[in-house]
Amino acid sequence: MNDQDNIFLDSFIRLLDDVSGLAAVRAVHHGGDTTAIWDKILHSGFVDALVPEAHGGGGLSRAEVAPLLSAAGRSLLPLAFGHTAVARLLIADAGETLPIGGPILLWPLNDGGTLRSQVAPAFFEAGHALVQRGRSFQLLPLKRGDAVDGFGFLAATLDSDAVALLDYSADGYCLLNWAAALAALASAGATARTIEMSLQHVTERRQFGRPLGNFQAIQHLASQAAEQSVLAGTAARMAFSGSGVAIDELRVAMAKSLTASAAADVSRIAHALHGAIGISEEHDLQLYTRQLKRWQLSFGAQAFWAERIGAARLAEPEGSSVDFIRERLAPLRV
């Protein structure tokens, strides 16, 4: 599937342009209401893109949906679109009837009952979370956190006193892998957009009588950023392959660690290319780089995920590295 052949992508991007302009993103970041945005997303039907047609969904392949998820990241869509799309797939597969129409966050818990992420998903008026603890899945209400986190986002918290709207058991998949895959795709999209903003800036901004982009030091920074972006985008697409309700852990590990590295590198370069103006709240660059850094820390960063790949390799050290990456990291066929 090539992006240019993806008819869904065009209409989804038109929808994003309508609901997720940077003014709307800023408004939501400042605590604005997301109901109107969510209504348009919900009515578009894209939230059921991953749900099989047999369950009344769109039945799109992961290869078709991946560019949509990156596009949402690219536009900083201030809503749990990807999380909701995956939650609806998993709930439908479990044979459960979804009692709500609002956004749903994926909420993997460890054995101790703690969220498996150093930063909680941004609240963005998401009403509910699909919570996994071992084999147990519950749909629980969320509430607005007490204060903004270190990145200036209002994080969501579980309403632990509430009664679960759904409560069922399921096997064979892990919400942490899904949440990390979604962060990887969103991050890849926002990374590419961050570079485009930087290219525009160095083309327009002049110093010493010529555009910044004429300086070789600037050109080489931009080239390295573009390289990291392509690597990240490739890895994120590779991870979002295969089908069914599970997403492969090692491929997600590759995508999350490479997109997190790229987010860090590209944020650094984008700020270097923008100079002081990029540090200001008023400039839009911070909307992207703050979000990129937050995604980097969400649901496991580079070391956590890379170690999983290294451990898997050392558990089967007989073959060559080439055989390992072909068999364990190349995209799964549907």
Added chain:
Amino acid sequence: MVTFDHAFRTTALPAEAEDFRGEVKAFLAKNFLSRPPHMCARSWAGFDADFSRALGAQGWLGLTLPTRYGGGGKDGFFRFVLVEELLGVGAPVAAHWIGDRQSAPLLLHYGTNEQRDYFLPRICSGELFFCIGMSEPNSGSDLASVRTRATHDGNDWRLNGSKIWTTYAHKAHYMIALVRTSGTTEDRQKGLSQFLIDLQAPGVTIRPIVDLCGDAHFSEVFFEDVRLPGSALVGTEGDGWKQVNAELAFERSGPERVYSSIVLLDLWTQYLSSSAAAGAAHRILLGQFLARLAALREMSIAITGRLTEGESPAIEAALIKDLGTTLEQEIPVEIATLLADPDQLVDEEMMRTLAYVMQVSPAYSLRGGTREILRSMIARGLGLR
């Protein structure tokens, strides 16, 4: 499109090409008597004419050439699989490498019927090995400044000048060289042409250059009134620059820009799997290397697909080469950082292989176009030049 979002289309290796992998593995298991890892680590700088001829006998040189020229009639994906398997075990492929990768496709595209009929079957059998004459003593990255000159001499040409850093010129039969046929260095890309040069011809002197590891894989080549027949011209007189640039995507996007340190990585992996010293730092590093390798491999397959469709994505190839050689160079640096624990017992072959790759790896981002030139090319692709 500025950030190449659409340039690396998801491309799967076709099933037939994947099936071919089994044949290659079986052949290597039978014919490639493994050498010590520090020799295999020479990767595509390892020269073994007999091994190349064995590949030729198998029909695997010129795999993408038409069968009427003795080629395999397969697409670029088959060649990707073959090259990946060869490099993956550190097979010595240097003898046929340039002819197979570059000279044969160039002659197929730009050569005369006579050139194709004579050279292509001999490249495919492993009878003739090729080298490429590009750099000169005063022309490295600035290739358009070459001074070696061919002048008309009746129906023939007369060649004077020299080439340097030419890979295995001292073991090759022919060179395809970029030389000036009109104008001066002031004319830059205009007035350059490509020639087939018989390296046995009178007036050709070849001096191997020993590298910092003691190997001699490149040479300096002197031309003193070398007489070239009119039939030695490749393509169109004056079109040399354009023809050379058409090769670049082939030269810069293949697995050889990603796998140069793979033998060291495999050896280190074996060491870790049998060592009590392997901890989280080792697993993290190994995982990061494998993740990057896998994504780069996917990008290389995507470009193979575009080349197979007749496109020439030179900037995307430059992007792969910069990312790939950066990884190839980080592998020895990072392994060394973790390995040199004075209280750990590390076997000698591991250290010897590491030493080799540590020393030679700076060349990875020099050969085939320096990193700094590539980054400027990519910047042009981004609209900054």
